Amino acid sequence: MADIKNYTINFGPQHPAAHGVLRLVLELDGEVVVRADPHIGLLHRGTEKLAETRTWLQTLPYMDRLDYTSMIPSEHAYCLAVERLLGVEVPIRAQYIRVMMDEVTRIKNHLLNIGTHALDIGAMTMVLYTFREREDLFDVLEAITGIRMHGAYYRPGGVYRDLPDQMPKYQENRFKNAQTVKELNEPRDGSLLDFLEDFTNRFPVYLSEYHTLLTDNRIWKQRTVGIGVISPERALQLGFSGAMLRGSGVEWDLRKKQPYEVYDRLDFDIPVGVNGDTYDRYLVRMEEMLQSNRIIRQCIEWLRKNPGPVISDDHKVAPPRREKMKGSMEELIHHFKLFSEGMHVPAGEAYVAIEHPKGEMGVWAVSDGANKPYRIKLHTAGIPHLAATDEMTRGHMLADATAVIGTIDLVLGDVDR
Amino acid sequence: MSAKLERLCRQMKDTFGDRIGEPVLALGELTVAIPAENYLDVALQLRDDPALRFEQLMDLSGIDYSEYTGYQGKRFAAVSQLLSITHNWRLRIKVFAPDDDFPVVASVMDIWNSANWYEREAFDLFGIHFEGHVDLRRILTDYGFVGHPFRKDFPISGYVEMRYDPEQKRVIYQPVTIEPREVTPRIVREETYGKGNGRG
Numbered sequence: 289m290a291d292i293k294n295y296t297i298n299f300g301p302q303h304p305a306a307h308g309v310l311r312l313v314l315e316l317d318g319e320v321v322v323r324a325d326p327h328i329g330l331l332h333r334g335t336e337k338l339a340e341t342r343t344w345l346q347t348l349p350y351m352d353r354l355d356y357t358s359m360i361p362s363e364h365a366y367c368l369a370v371e372r373l374l375g376v377e378v379p380i381r382a383q384y385i386r387v388m389m390d391e392v393t394r395i396k397n398h399l400l401n402i403g404t405h406a407l408d409i410g411a412m413t414m415v416l417y418t419f420r421e422r423e424d425l426f427d428v429l430e431a432i433t434g435i436r437m438h439g440a441y442y443r444p445g446g447v448y449r450d451l452p453d454q455m456p457k458y459q460e461n462r463f464k465n466a467q468t469v470k471e472l473n474e475p476r477d478g479s480l481l482d483f484l485e486d487f488t489n490r491f492p493v494y495l496s497e498y499h500t501l502l503t504d505n506r507i508w509k510q511r512t513v514g515i516g517v518i519s520p521e522r523a524l525q526l527g528f529s530g531a532m533l534r535g536s537g538v539e540w541d542l543r544k545k546q547p548y549e550v551y552d553r554l555d556f557d558i559p560v561g562v563n564g565d566t567y568d569r570y571l572v573r574m575e576e577m578l579q580s581n582r583i584i585r586q587c588i589e590w591l592r593k594n595p596g597p598v599i600s601d602d603h604k605v606a607p608p609r610r611e612k613m614k615g616s617m618e619e620l621i622h623h624f625k626l627f628s629e630g631m632h633v634p635a636g637e638a639y640v641a642i643e644h645p646k647g648e649m650g651v652w653a654v655s656d657g658a659n660k661p662y663r664i665k666l667h668t669a670g671i672p673h674l675a676a677t678d679e680m681t682r683g684h685m686l687a688d689a690t691a692v693i694g695t696i697d698l699v700l701g702d703v704d705r
Numbered sequence: 706m707s708a709k710l711e712r713l714c715r716q717m718k719d720t721f722g723d724r725i726g727e728p729v730l731a732l733g734e735l736t737v738a739i740p741a742e743n744y745l746d747v748a749l750q751l752r753d754d755p756a757l758r759f760e761q762l763m764d765l766s767g768i769d770y771s772e773y774t775g776y777q778g779k780r781f782a783a784v785s786q787l788l789s790i791t792h793n794w795r796l797r798i799k800v801f802a803p804d805d806d807f808p809v810v811a812s813v814m815d816i817w818n819s820a821n822w823y824e825r826e827a828f829d830l831f832g833i834h835f836e837g838h839v840d841l842r843r844i845l846t847d848y849g850f851v852g853h854p855f856r857k858d859f860p861i862s863g864y865v866e867m868r869y870d871p872e873q874k875r876v877i878y879q880p881v882t883i884e885p886r887e888v889t890p891r892i893v894r895e896e897t898y899g900k901g902n903g904r905g
Contacts, residue, residue: 329845337854341861343889372732524760524790527819538790545793632894635774638732639786639797641763650764650786656774658893667764667786675822704845 294322299689301330307404307693308700312677319686324678331704339664343630344370344444347661352438354668355702358397360389360429361644363442366664368548369640369651370444373633376605381596382446383549388587389432389441390642391580392484395491396425397645397697398573405570405694406502409511409687414501421494424487431455431480444631445606446599451591455483481588488585495578502570512567516680516692519564526679527672530647531576532696535561535569542643554586566695573697605631630659644669646697670696670703710735713794716756721747736797744800745811751787751796752816759787759796762817765824767831772857774893781808781833785820802833812838830855861885 299312309330315323335354339347351366352359364386371378378386403418426436431452433439441448455476458469475486502508518528523536533540541558543551559575561568599606603622613619635657641650647669654663673696680696681689707730714728714735725747726738739747751759764786771780779801787796802808812835814820824835825844832853835841843850852859862885870877 329843329847332845334854337861341885341887346889525818527761527763527817529763540790628889629892630889632892636731637734637736637797639734639764639795641786641795648763652764652766652784652786654768656776656893658774658891659889660891662773663768665764665766665768665784667766671822672819675819 301327304408307698310674310693310698310700310703312689312693314681314686314689316686321681321684321686321689324681324689326674326677328674328700328703331700333705335705336664336666339661341660343659344633344661345626345630347664348443349438349440351666352440353701354666354705355644355646355649355670355699356437357400357699358393358645359438360393360441361642362649362666362668363440364390365640365642365644365649365651366653367442367444368642369638369653370633372638372640373636373653373655374444374605374631375634376445376600376602378446378549378600379597380550381450381591381594382598384587384590384594385447385451385598386442387549387551387554388484388584388591389429389447391583391587392425392428394580394645395577395584396422398577399425401694401697402498402502402570402573405691406508408690408694409508411502411505411508414498417494417497417501421487421491427455428480428484428487431483443599443606445602446597448599450598451480453479455480481592484584485588488581488588491581492578495574495581498574503574509567511688511691512570512695513565514563515566515684515688516695517563517565518676518680522679523564526676528647528676529672530643530645530669531569531572532647532669532673534559535572536564537561542641542648546641548640548642554583556580556583566691569695632657632659633661641667646670646699646702647673666705668702668705670698670700674698674703707733709794713757713792713796717796720750720754720757734795734797736799738799738801741800741803741810745813745816748798748813748816751798757789758791759789761788761790762786762813762819762823763788763795765813765820765827767827767833767855769831769855769857779803780805781831783810783824783827783833783835785813807834808832809834809836811836814838829853832856 294315294317296313296315299314301309301311311327313325314321335350338350348363348366351362354362399418399422403415406414429439430436433441457476458472460466460469475483518536520536520538523533523538537560539558539560544558556579559572561572607623607626608619613623633655635655637654639650639652641648649669650667652665653661656662677692680692710730714730717728717737724743729736751757762785766784768782768784769780770776781802782799784799800810802810812824824838825842827833828835828841829843829845830853862881862883864881865878866881867876867878
């Protein structure tokens with residue numbers, strides 16, 4: 289009998305299941321993965337180097353482009369780091385808006401993850417359902433930030449503007465008749481908060497639809513149970529965070545343990561897995577969506593009752609109001625200095641971590657007192673997770689490598705920066 | 706939070722004495738510089754000592770201090786952000802590479818496995834060599850890349866650019882044709898600036 293040697297295949301960089309430009313060099317023994325070597329950096333844009341040549345404010349929109357499927361929380365980590373260096377207080381309403389936006393993004397991120405994960409391992413329908421709900425959340429983002437994805441909405445010191453009073457509406461065209469448009473516009477008659485509240489009423493029903501489709505689905509369980517098992521000790525050793533760590537049974541969520549903004553005032557639970565396999569992580573994410581839904585409802589209730597400023601009135605950091613600027617010399621100078629030279633951040637360093645949908649997102653900002661960062665290091669959740677691919681796929685079949693890539697919730701913009 | 710950090714600060718001083726630099730408590734964060742020769746011992750103890758128990762290395766990155774305003778000292782440092790899940794506290798440790806021309810520090814990959822890719826990244830971007838790392842390849846830059854792009858003397862535009870050459874019918878590298886453009890200059894103001902003393 290001929291001696292069969294291991295052979296090596298290239299998975300990606302252009303592969304629909306690679307979630308971007310991941311090149312995975314797989315060494316196979318028959319159909320069993322012996323070694324997996326991810327090659328990253330094909331989407332490296334040098335965000336951290338670019339930040340060193342931009343002012344503190346100009347750096348902010350780059351944060352959206354890191355994890356391009358859940359944009360807003362990355363801005364959040366950056367703003368918190370700058371705020372800690374500056375010592376700026378953020379108005380309480382802005383904090384609630386930020387928390388609400390983060391949770392909207394968390395739902396959006398998990399919807400994408402679960403939809404495409406199911407798509408990757410053969411459940412075609414799932415993505416159609418999850419993308420339906422994502423579309424509603426994109427509408428929310430568009431109404432608030434003015435753009436569907438890369439919002440650039442947070443600012444050091446608050447958020448850019450208050451929530452809008454009305455939602456954009458559908459209009460009749462040759463694809464949508466009057467009756468359809470009327471039905472579609474029904475939840476959009478009120479303010480943004482009304483629309484979002486309507487969504488949070490509908491969402492648990494959608495979630496139960498996903499459970500029907502996947503949770504007890506025999507094929508889904510065959511593809512995910514016992515795949516990519518990580519023990520709690522290994523998860524800590526490998527630097528895991530977020531749902532990947534909780535799936536292994538470690539109860540650790542920065543929103544609870546090191547609360548930032550107003551998370552300590554809100555009521556929510558932390559789901560924890562048992563076996564640390566792909567199926568448990570899926571369940572953790574499903575439950576997290578329900579908890580995010582709860583948080584959003586609490587934020588809506590608070591935001592309805594408590595109007596107020598949404599950005600700091602320290603004009604060394606945040607621009608003055610437009611109408612004031614037109615009448616006052618000093619405000620005009622502030623405005624001009626802020627947008628030409630930019631804010632000066634006192635010398636020092638700060639590492640701020642938040643619970644990004646994918647795990648811990650940390651920003652280590654170093655300033656030497658200039659109007660530009662001296663160094664920004666972005667710790668994104670995807671790197672340690674992807675680095676563990678080798679360990680998670682070893683000994684599994686080739687097809688399970690796809691399940692593992694799906695479960696680590698991979699976005700290459702996040703990994704490559 | 707700060708009472709807890711002060712406790713950690715005292716704990717660090719008691720445990721390590723003069724094996725580490727003076728812990729700095731600023732902005733609600735604790736930073737400790739560790740001499741390169743004690744790095745591995747201290748790191749191992751940080752992980753295993755039940756009173757400290759830093760199970761997780763969340764981040765490790767390089768930094769090039771050569772253009773830091775008013776700074777005189779070693780140029781390269783490897784900076785790690787540690788997290789203890791048991792005690793719920795964080796610590797930042799800094800280790801400066803003794804030689805500026807050939808920066809080498811020890812690898813903590815065996816202590817925290819997550820350091821693997823972070824150290825590859827710091828090697829790739831800053832040229833810091835990690836002694837004891839088993840797989841110190843480039844990670845983020847292109848195959849065959851020359852130089853360490855995050856060093857302060859590396860221009861933002863780089864040295865080479867890539868394009869498709871229709872005559873040779875392949876992708877070629879050539880010297881960059883763009884020049885770095887600075888819209889807003891980098892300014893460090895004196896400390897009294899904007900404090901309302903009539904001069905600024």
